[in-house]
Amino acid sequence: MMTDRFYNILTLCLIVVGCQKSSQETVGFENTDPTDQEITIGRQQVINEIAGAAYRQRATKYFVIVGKDTSSYSPVFTEANDGGIVSMDLNIRHADKSKSYDEWMKELTQILPQAAIDYNLDSLNGIFVGRLIETGDLAIEVTKQYHDTFKMYDNIQTADYQRVSDFLLTSKLTDDFNKLFEPYVISVEEIGVEKVFFTTPKSFEGYSKIETDSTNIPTKILDCQTWIKVKKGKVQ
DSSP states (O other): OOOHHHHHHHHHHOOOOOSOOOOEEEEEOOOSOTTSOOEEEEEEEOGGGSTTGGGEEEEEEEEEEETTEEOSOOOEEEEETTTTOEEEEOOGGGSOTTOOHHHHHHHHHHHHHHHHHHSOGGGEEEEEEEEGGGGTHHHHHHHHHHHHHHSSOOOOOGGGHHHHHHHHTTSHHHHHHHHHHGGGTEEEEEEEEEEEEEEOGGGGGGTOOOOSOGGGSOSSEEEEEEEEEEEESOOO
């Protein structure tokens, strides 16, 4: 079962980026492919634009700039007043719907080195994913894995949430984030879920670009509010 400390951290991860503008700055990014346009990482301080500002020392939104084009994908890192705990909101619910899971994950890979300079990732504890269906192609793959494991698309009750959490620890969700944070010696420890149910593929239309062939999309897609608890250390 989820610990009380994990639950409290997950609650703090529920941040909503507002529409107000504050000062922005850009920092250099080493582009290893000389054929590409120049890549820089932009950052915006948003402590006053997200809920729960009184509980945080700071909050920073990051985004990739390629040439003169600024990406709409902008994950947010925060540092809490209590113990300097660092959290990350993937913030994919506000991203451009023309981006796929692989595309924003690539941008996140580019953003992390700068975030690791600004924030002590050794103190990173929680990652707020949002609704699983917002991850697009990842949700499709995770649903296929769920079906292969349990051979059904059942009506999930609250009592089943721990089973779903345990399953997600063996899924592509965990694998991908372990790979993402491997350079920082950080690994997934626990997955938290709420409001677990199956929805229709039509729900994808409002969230992200889907690269999976339509013939390979399940008739029902696993969806839930999803958090990731991470720890310092390699994957066991």
